[in-house]
């Protein structure tokens with residue numbers, strides 16, 4: 001498989017974690033979002049929306065959208081499951097994933113921030129926008145996760161696949177995690193896990209030196 005990815009894209013980071021947790025090999029196909037490669041015709045032929053990630057399967061078929069890609073991996077490679085057997089726990093994990101993937105991340109995506117800038121908002125206003133949405137969302141996540149281990153149990157799962165990249169984005173945008181001890185605990189735990197370490201933005205082929 002080939003993963004079209006950008007080192008600090010949180011959506012790509014999610015898929016990298018899922019692939020690593022499941023022990024699946026893939027080739028990284030870096031797309032430089034700062035250079036606008038996602039809007040070039042060659043990449044639009046892969047994802048007409050011009051976003052990463054995209055996953056090319058071994059038969060050449062291409063999947064887009066991190067949620068759909070992770071669901072595909074879960075269905076095809078269930079040996080290391082990201083979802084519990086219990087339907088309620090599955091729904092809780094999907095709820096946290098949707099909260100982050102639908103209600104936090106899209107509001108600080110690069111194209112949204114650039115639209116704010118072209119509308120005349122200065123960097124302080126853009127920063128306030130980012131911090132407001134991340135803080136509101138992570139405050140809710142803090143109440144939805146448990147007091148021990150990963151978000152919803154002793155093993156990492158779908159909620160962690162979404163939360164750890166969102167924590168990375170919070171730190172990148174200088175949003176303090178101090179008010180959220182459970183989230184901080186999960187992030188610290190993930191730091192010591194080889195799959196999360198392998199997927200981290202700091203050690204991707206396109207990570208700047």
Ligand SMILES: N[C@@H](CCC(=O)N[C@@H](CS)C(=O)NCC(=O)O)C(=O)O
Nearest residue numbers: 009010011051052053065066109111
């Ligand atoms: N809902 C999509 C979001 C994908 C997305 O917004 N990716 C960002 C990077 S995290 C991107 O490619 N941005 C490029 C742009 O906005 O031009 C997913 O989960 O895959």
